[in-house]
Amino acid sequence: MTKNVRVIVCGFGRVGRNFARLMDSKRRIVARRYGLTLDLLGVGELNGSVLSASPIPPSELADYFEAHGNLGNYPGSGKTGWEGADIIREIKEADVFVETTPTNIQTGEPALSHIHAALSRGMNVVSANKGPFIRSYNFLKSLADSKGTSLKLSAASAAALPILDVAQTCLAGAEIHTIEGILNGTSNFILSRMRIGDEDYEMALAEAQRLGIAESDPALDVEGYDTVNKLALIANVAMEANILPEQISRTGIVDISAEQVRQAAAEGKIMRLLGRAVMDQSGRVSATVAPELLSKNHPLASVDGAEKGVTFTTDTMDRITVAGGKSDPKGAAAALLKDILNIYRAP
């Protein structure tokens, strides 16, 4: 006997469809190890959605979307013209709302409205979107607490790298004094190429773009904005900080010269774009994002290439580092599934 968990998904891009396929490929292990059956009852998308009283086959729906580009005419349960908000409003009952829509990082929309509506209707929420939480984590968490529902955002902070789980579960009861993070894979890839491949910034960036690691407009990554946003989110969850991105001082890697990286290496140091949040004695958190020279025995010195990693320094558990993890849409989908399993598992 398994417990049925009714799931709706908003956003059927690469993360959403990978999550749907994972619902199928992990069906047996989810039943056997966690005692759960995940039933997909609805998917919201811009150009038409699906909503059904009985479970929809997830991979079949992903195939359909890839073939047709919309869900509105999906046989039996397609809803032409409906969007995510319509699904959240119209569904009779659901247990978990999975948020994966493309999000405006400034406003957090449309995910912010989706999550607000889903929590208000008493659903647990798991999100691959960080947008809504950078400015509104405390507000949404309070709403979830008042409704007795769970709000989990592993996939939003770093896909499969379990930064928030480590902070909240593995370090429960400890006070986190410092967070240091390599949070942007593109910047770390570029700095690693400059050191190991002896390239200058422009060459390393071009290589990152050729490999699909960097966007054609890389500003968000290399100017440190992405690291700022992730650091704000992580500090707000892990340190109960109340920090906004504009309160974090920011220096990117665009002005780093090949000479600087070589000079650092000659001195036995490694340059990383580091997000750093520090809690002072009074509990106030300050945060910076900037290239830093790490000594070779710093635990983040070995986090090379496009990998990410975070080091937490605590009062009772000393320093703990977690690194690695799949950072693509499949990794994000795995993190969404993980969050759902942890909501329903016995401790």
Place this chain on the structure above:
Amino acid sequence: MTKNVRVIVCGFGRVGRNFARLMDSKRRIVARRYGLTLDLLGVGELNGSVLSASPIPPSELADYFEAHGNLGNYPGSGKTGWEGADIIREIKEADVFVETTPTNIQTGEPALSHIHAALSRGMNVVSANKGPFIRSYNFLKSLADSKGTSLKLSAASAAALPILDVAQTCLAGAEIHTIEGILNGTSNFILSRMRIGDEDYEMALAEAQRLGIAESDPALDVEGYDTVNKLALIANVAMEANILPEQISRTGIVDISAEQVRQAAAEGKIMRLLGRAVMDQSGRVSATVAPELLSKNHPLASVDGAEKGVTFTTDTMDRITVAGGKSDPKGAAAALLKDILNIYRAP
């Protein structure tokens, strides 16, 4: 309003007393952040115990034990001649049993009997002892499941390094294919000294003994037995393996020469005593403990000195490494508290 959690502790050595002091120093944060009040109702010790219907002040009891060497005459609640088993049997009701007695690693006793009795009485169990679980994890976990209680052993696997939490929570839903671990701080310290300090094995061991890192009889550590025991435990929990220590091939570090370590370093490799468990296609787990040469970009290559670390390779989340963490009695006490908080927290 906090929820009161009634706690009894068996074993009032360094880990048990550190845990008691942590109950006091973390009282406010445990109430505010986790909504819990931990009430110490009993402590079992060889030369007399305490048992009380109302909460005992934990630090005061630790002070008393340090002054008197036993608990039997503790004013009001001392029980001369009682041991841990008596407390478990005689207590009216308790929510959590904390196990920290010195344990025979072969038989798992007396902790095995304590834990069996506590689970049978419906208590949640958190243990800093690995002894009972190396051979009997599956049995005790089944008992806990049948009673609807929790069994958590973070402190038993590596004190504050959250190996089991990462495997069970951070990687939920993923299949762990390989576990690689630097699980013994003493061996890692010796190998690090041989590489960095250019010492031979005997010199590095003597230094480890001088610093209190190695025991006067270091066989358990340097011959790989400790790594074997921890690896069996971790594989059984994280991979649902059913492996016994004697099924793990074992090579220690006692025959490693300074020349071998130097030669490896010259080739850009780093020698580590590695515990390795691998799951094959059919789900069967095989395990080895032996010195291995890691390339410098292996995530465990940078885990230096007395630190520990584990790398999990999974199907859906790729490779995730966790390293560091306080490995003394204070770290173990922090892990015991963490396990209790995670039993009672909302997901």
